């Protein structure tokens with residue numbers, strides 16, 4: 001029940017247009033080391049991530065999990081290491097911010 005209300009609260013925040021705050025989050029949470037919004041660096045650009053999962057149900061939850069656990073093989077053979085410094089809530093906020101980029 002608690003996690004449901006957190007998800008709801010995050011949803012409200014995300015629809016309220018806090019893109020700037022999330023932008024800060026990605027810069028302070030180490031993502032910036034390997035990601036940029038609109039060009040591929042070590043990791044895929046966040047805009048190409050948004051395009052890949054556009055319209056996919058549950059993509060936010062799936063990407064939030066990938067952000068925390070890391071992953072490999074979706075974009076290439078360079079692995080993304082687990083980002084343990086990010087909480088579940090932050091991961092979901094980041095995933096939703098990435099997905100709304102155009």
Ligand code: HEC
Pocket residue numbers: 026029030031032033034035042043044049063066067071072073074075076077078079080081083086094095098
């Ligand atoms: C050390 C480099 C590195 C860091 C730091 C990093 N990433 Fe990644 N990220 C990658 C790579 C490489 C991939 C591609 C992995 C693959 O091909 O499956 C990736 C993939 C992703 C994806 C797409 C996953 C998928 O399954 O399509 C998202 C979303 C993402 N990263 C978000 C983040 C966020 C948010 C952070 C910060 C909390 C972060 N990354 C930090 C390297 C990094």
